[in-house]
Amino acid sequence: MKRNKPQSVYIPKLDAEHGTIRQAAEDLHQALAAGGEKGDVRAVVHVLMQQINAHFASEERMMRSSAYPSYDWHKRQHDTMRKRMQECEGRADVGDHARVSELLEFFEAWLGDHTGLHDRMMSAYLRNFEREQRAS
Numbered sequence: 001m002k003r004n005k006p007q008s009v010y011i012p013k014l015d016a017e018h019g020t021i022r023q024a025a026e027d028l029h030q031a032l033a034a035g036g037e038k039g040d041v042r043a044v045v046h047v048l049m050q051q052i053n054a055h056f057a058s059e060e061r062m063m064r065s066s067a068y069p070s071y072d073w074h075k076r077q078h079d080t081m082r083k084r085m086q087e088c089e090g091r092a093d094v095g096d097h098a099r100v101s102e103l104l105e106f107f108e109a110w111l112g113d114h115t116g117l118h119d120r121m122m123s124a125y126l127r128n129f130e131r132e133q134r135a136s
């Protein structure tokens with residue numbers, strides 16, 4: 001199955017984090033496809049959640065330290081996804097793999113859109129902010 005290709009946001013740290021998240025999502029597809037021992041799926045969902053949380057936290061830290069004007073809007077999108085992925089973790093705990101799979105598909109589609117638009121807007125601002133800091 002062909003899934004969204006990672007879109008660069010031209011900030012290596014964030015590109016690397018997006019790549020790690022996509023890899024964990026891919027691992028979850030595989031765990032689900034393998035018929036998933038309940039424990040495997042749970043463990044992989046847990047890793048995915050940790051990576052998502054760490055990544056959202058780094059973007060939010062960067063936006064705050066550069067006074068990004070659309071911070072609230074961007075963070076709200078992260079919050080919505082945090083909630084969905086918490087549901088995903090809960091479903092994995094009870095072995096509801098059909099719902100885990102649905103939420104995974106939803107997450108991947110969201111990540112492609114969010115990265116391609118909102119993260120890119122943010123990173124353009126961040127790069128400009130850095131340049132101005134260096135020049136002053």
Ligand SMILES: [Fe+2]
Binds near residue numbers: 014018055059115119
């Ligand atoms: Fe991101």
Ligand SMILES: [Fe+2]
Binds near residue numbers: 059114
């Ligand atoms: Fe983001």
